[in-house]
Amino acid sequence: MANNFIEAIVENDLENNVHEEILTRFPPEPNGYLHIGHAKSLCINFGIKEKYHGKCNLRYDDTNPTKEDVEYVESIKEDIRWLGFEWDKECYASDYFEETYQLALKLIKQGDAYVCDLSAEEIKATRGSLTEPGTESPYRNRSVEENLKLFTEMREGKYPDGSKVLRAKIDMSSSNLNMRDPVIYRILRATHHHTGDAWLIYPMYDFAHPIEDALEGITHSICTLEFEDHRPLYDWVTEHCGFVNPPHQYEFARLNIKNTIMSKRYLKKLVDTGVVEGWDDPRMPTISGMRMRGYPAEAIREFCSVVGVAKANSEVDPAVLEHCVRDVLNDSADRVMAVEDPLLIVIENAGERETITLVNNPNHPENGTHEIPFEKEIYIERSDFAVVPPPKYHRLVPGGMVRLKGAYILRYLSHEEDENGKVLFVRCELIPDSKEGGVNAGIKVKGVVQWVPKSCAVSATLNKYESLLLDEVDGNKQFDDRINPESLKTVEGALVEPWVMDKNVGDRFQFMRSAYYKLAKKQDGKLLFYRIVGLKDSFNKQ
Ligand code: ATP
Ligand code: MG
Numbered sequence: 208m209a210n211n212f213i214e215a216i217v218e219n220d221l222e223n224n225v226h227e228e229i230l231t232r233f234p235p236e237p238n239g240y241l242h243i244g245h246a247k248s249l250c251i252n253f254g255i256k257e258k259y260h261g262k263c264n265l266r267y268d269d270t271n272p273t274k275e276d277v278e279y280v281e282s283i284k285e286d287i288r289w290l291g292f293e294w295d296k297e298c299y300a301s302d303y304f305e306e307t308y309q310l311a312l313k314l315i316k317q318g319d320a321y322v323c324d325l326s327a328e329e330i331k332a333t334r335g336s337l338t339e340p341g342t343e344s345p346y347r348n349r350s351v352e353e354n355l356k357l358f359t360e361m362r363e364g365k366y367p368d369g370s371k372v373l374r375a376k377i378d379m380s381s382s383n384l385n386m387r388d389p390v391i392y393r394i395l396r397a398t399h400h401h402t403g404d405a406w407l408i409y410p411m412y413d414f415a416h417p418i419e420d421a422l423e424g425i426t427h428s429i430c431t432l433e434f435e436d437h438r439p440l441y442d443w444v445t446e447h448c449g450f451v452n453p454p455h456q457y458e459f460a461r462l463n464i465k466n467t468i469m470s471k472r473y474l475k476k477l478v479d480t481g482v483v484e485g486w487d488d489p490r491m492p493t494i495s496g497m498r499m500r501g502y503p504a505e506a507i508r509e510f511c512s513v514v515g516v517a518k519a520n521s522e523v524d525p526a527v528l529e530h531c532v533r534d535v536l537n538d539s540a541d542r543v544m545a546v547e548d549p550l551l552i553v554i555e556n557a558g559e560r561e562t563i564t565l566v567n568n569p570n571h572p573e574n575g576t577h578e579i580p581f582e583k584e585i586y587i588e589r590s591d592f593a594v595v596p597p598p599k600y601h602r603l604v605p606g607g608m609v610r611l612k613g614a615y616i617l618r619y620l621s622h623e624e625d626e627n628g629k630v631l632f633v634r635c636e637l638i639p640d641s642k643e644g645g646v647n648a649g650i651k652v653k654g655v656v657q658w659v660p661k662s663c664a665v666s667a668t669l670n671k672y673e674s675l676l677l678d679e680v681d682g683n684k685q686f687d688d689r690i691n692p693e694s695l696k697t698v699e700g701a702l703v704e705p706w707v708m709d710k711n712v713g714d715r716f717q718f719m720r721s722a723y724y725k726l727a728k729k730q731d732g733k734l735l736f737y738r739i740v741g742l743k744d745s746f747n748k749q
Pocket of ligand 1: 233234235236237243244245247248268429430431460461462463469470471472
């Protein structure tokens, strides 16, 4: 069953034997790291490959040498693999530069392209508008011989950058502006990350892309809605270049997420200006940032499936992505006890140190258990004790009782405060035989709190993240004005169960009653955690 309109087209084509095998491609420009928007395109293209037993190429759309870099080429591969996709062929638009050039010559010989000496500004000025037709270039009717000679000389380096372009000869009064003799080649002296200095002229996207698709035998060329108006040009190129069984372009609505930057250009600016630490900063909406933060790949794929593939642009609430992350982590993350702001509890009648067993994940008993020492002095969360409790407070209060997670029921005895009224410690006693299964286990208490043993709790730093962008105010969409100065908050002095010391960097945990965290670093007996996502949805599930 087709999940969206593109899959429906694919199924229809397969039923009617239009293609024997489906071949899609993912065509990133290596001018930045992939972001969550790209994940959607990846899921569509690789999803079709997987579902219909086809193929999908990874093609670097590297026709713009000034902005591209091998660092990006490598990161793109890493991110695609991490998301769980494997491409069939690794291709480079630049590998087709010679073929693309030959096809340009073919167009010239057919009278379908000409060398134009107008400047970029002049071309723009003579293009017309939606209501006015364009004006034909004075160079439009150059002879085939002259065009061949000039274009060859452009390649040979006879002319300076920007002094001449090759234009497709289509229709200056077309109602579609893209068809008004678009530029298909330009002169550009720039070292290319893949072809070095071999070329002085580079094809434009609108010319190169359909050729790349056709040369690779792509059946369904899937792109975002902005290219809908370019489709007639896409078809013009494949037709005039003489491809039989040409590929077809299909457009879908790009993914937009509220308060989330989805432009490589701007993300690069955040990196270059030091607003974030790098492309993989845990606050970045990049695939590498999300991986660094601790988002599971599975959650990103699930998110893409939940938001679906549509023909109309819309904006998704970031809470939807968080919901998907939470769903996966709820199922997979081990539970541990941690306190952010420790409050010492002295248990007067505690016996010998003993070992308590905790279930790693109550949803999956098969994931086993781990142990934690229970002793006379422990820490609980400072907010789990209140001298003057607010209404509906279900934790420890003077005169009250509370259960320690996995251990005994505790009864308040007394507490000490400093001169500012800050509680220094609380004295308590435990109810004997009140552990689960004990004769006193049934005593009613107000709540359950987590704790860590004083002698061996591990000290930890917690990095907590907020959105990089603040909400729009008065419709101001400018990113620069909306950078959140408090997108990273660091909490020092937290304490976690000693068991976590045996775990690996990259492992994810649920800090009970708090949030999901990733273990980011272990150094000198100290731990660094990244907060992945909170425990509760901030939106209503429809
Ligand atoms: P950016 O503006 O961030 O540079 P782009 O579209 O220029 O994005 P490309 O590297 O050209 O980036 O994109 C590779 C593929 O990913 C293209 O097929 C493009 O349509 C798709 N893509 C990019 N952004 C999104 C998005 N927000 N939602 C869905 N698909 C996207
Ligand atoms: Mg692009």
